[in-house]
Amino acid sequence: MAARAWFKPVVVSAPSKLILHGEHAVVYGRTALAASLGMRTHMTIEALSERVQVDFPDIGVRKEWPLALIRQKLFPRRPPHLVPGEVDRVFTQVIHDFLGVSQGDLAHASLICFFYLFSIICDPGVGMAIHVRSEIPIGAGLGSSAALSVCLATGLLAIQAEFQPKGCDTSRAAISDWAFLSEKILHGTPSGVDNAISTFGGLIRFAQGRIEVQERLPCLRILLVNTQVSRRTKDLVDRVRVQHAAHPRVIGPIFDAISGVSESALAILRALEQDDTGAEEHYGQLAQLIEYNQQLLRTLNVSHASLDLICAIALEFGLQAKLTGAGGGGFAFVLLPPSINEKSVLLIRDRLEERGFVCQETELGVEGVVIQPAQSSDSFESQPISAS
Ligand SMILES: Nc1ncnc2c1ncn2[C@@H]1O[C@H](COP(=O)(O)OP(=O)(O)O)[C@@H](O)[C@H]1O
Ligand SMILES: C[C@@](O)(CCOP(=O)(O)O)CC(=O)O
Numbered sequence: 072m073a074a075r076a077w078f079k080p081v082v083v084s085a086p087s088k089l090i091l092h093g094e095h096a097v098v099y100g101r102t103a104l105a106a107s108l109g110m111r112t113h114m115t116i117e118a119l120s121e122r123v124q125v126d127f128p129d130i131g132v133r134k135e136w137p138l139a140l141i142r143q144k145l146f147p148r149r150p151p152h153l154v155p156g157e158v159d160r161v162f163t164q165v166i167h168d169f170l171g172v173s174q175g176d177l178a179h180a181s182l183i184c185f186f187y188l189f190s191i192i193c194d195p196g197v198g199m200a201i202h203v204r205s206e207i208p209i210g211a212g213l214g215s216s217a218a219l220s221v222c223l224a225t226g227l228l229a230i231q232a233e234f235q236p237k238g239c240d241t242s243r244a245a246i247s248d249w250a251f252l253s254e255k256i257l258h259g260t261p262s263g264v265d266n267a268i269s270t271f272g273g274l275i276r277f278a279q280g281r282i283e284v285q286e287r288l289p290c291l292r293i294l295l296v297n298t299q300v301s302r303r304t305k306d307l308v309d310r311v312r313v314q315h316a317a318h319p320r321v322i323g324p325i326f327d328a329i330s331g332v333s334e335s336a337l338a339i340l341r342a343l344e345q346d347d348t349g350a351e352e353h354y355g356q357l358a359q360l361i362e363y364n365q366q367l368l369r370t371l372n373v374s375h376a377s378l379d380l381i382c383a384i385a386l387e388f389g390l391q392a393k394l395t396g397a398g399g400g401g402f403a404f405v406l407l408p409p410s411i412n413e414k415s416v417l418l419i420r421d422r423l424e425e426r427g428f429v430c431q432e433t434e435l436g437v438e439g440v441v442i443q444p445a446q447s448s449d450s451f452e453s454q455p456i457s458a459s
């Protein structure tokens with residue numbers, strides 16, 4: 072079949088995320104509570120004649136291939152199933168060979184994700200220039216990989232839907248499933264919480280692949296603290312897996328306790344949203360849960376000296392902090408109760424920044440993935456994405 076030629080430019084953005092509670096335990100089916108964050112990844116895809124050009128400046132990748140070569144080398148080897156499922160490791164090896172890179176090559180992991188999704192979703196292939204730029208710190212626990220995966224899935228599905236309006240599912244549920252496949256290519260065994268929150272936005276309760284979008288979110292104020300210590304999600308997840316395999320009867324109950332923290336925190340957030348008369352007591356309970364969870368994550372050996380120091384500094388101000396995401400560095404967050412005065416917030420920020428940490432406040436519970444009107448095309452219209 073001949074390759075297709077032209078499509079309208081697609082502009083997509085997807086948010087980062089904050090895991091309030093449940094990281095690591097969620098990989099083992101327990102409950103996590105996650106909110107979307109104001110920083111986003113932006114992607115544009117434009118038609119390009121007979122070539123595929125990938126520009127990922129954040130990781131220093133800019134390359135181009137003839138479409139005919141991709142169709143010849145990759146398409147005959149793609150997995151037969153045209154719905155997202157398990158990663159076909161034979162096909163990822165085919166892509167590695169095509170790109171001439173080795174399996175562990177991190178800089179090329181994003182390229183592997185792109186070619187995997189492109190080969191399956193864009194049938195029978197179309198020339199394109201894809202450009203991705205992110206406001207999200209990469210490899211720090213705020214879900215940059217999921218935002219990338221969600222952008223790729225959304226953009227490629229939108230293009231395919233132009234050629235094949237019937238039979239191409241572009242719902243949020245389908246986007247999240249394709250992005251989950253991409254996350255599996257990057258991480259091996261992700262829980263799916265990151266792609267779910269980046270797709271749906273807001274606040275979600277997530278367990279065993281079930282996404283429960285929470286209709287209302289009380290206005291939580293948190294201080295994000297970047298340790299500036301880089302780490303890889305996969306390494307931390309592997310570290311926990313080794314411990315779980317060695318001591319399932321010890322580590323399993325820790326996962327249960329973390330899950331309990333997520334459920335309790337959700338109950339308190341719902342109570343806060345409905346009635347803020349008992350706000351002070353509720354914030355006290357939320358702070359207590361943050362402290363418990365940080366201790367549990369420390370027991371799982373995924374904290375780090377920098378994260379422990381942030382928690383200690385927060386405590387000097389009577390505040391609680393915990394790591395967010397995989398840990399081992401990356402980000403922590405500090406809960407700022409409504410009773411706190413601005414002078415204390417400035418003081419705590421100063422104390423943290425004196426120690427080399429970078430602090431910021433950003434919006435919580437923002438919109439999930441959006442397809443925006445393309446600036447370069449007058450004819451492009453904003454496309455709503457259905458929920459399921
Ligand atoms: N803007 C981007 N451009 C290209 N690749 C990206 C981008 N953002 C994230 N990635 C991919 O995601 C990986 C980081 O994922 P991960 O270790 O899960 O950390 P995070 O907590 O940020 O999701 C990077 O090594 C890269 O492969
Ligand atoms: C540790 C984990 O629970 C969250 C990882 O988040 P991040 O990649 O650090 O943003 C892993 C997962 O849920 O797949």
Ligand SMILES: [Mg+2]
Pocket residue numbers: 214215216217265304
């Ligand atoms: Mg990630």
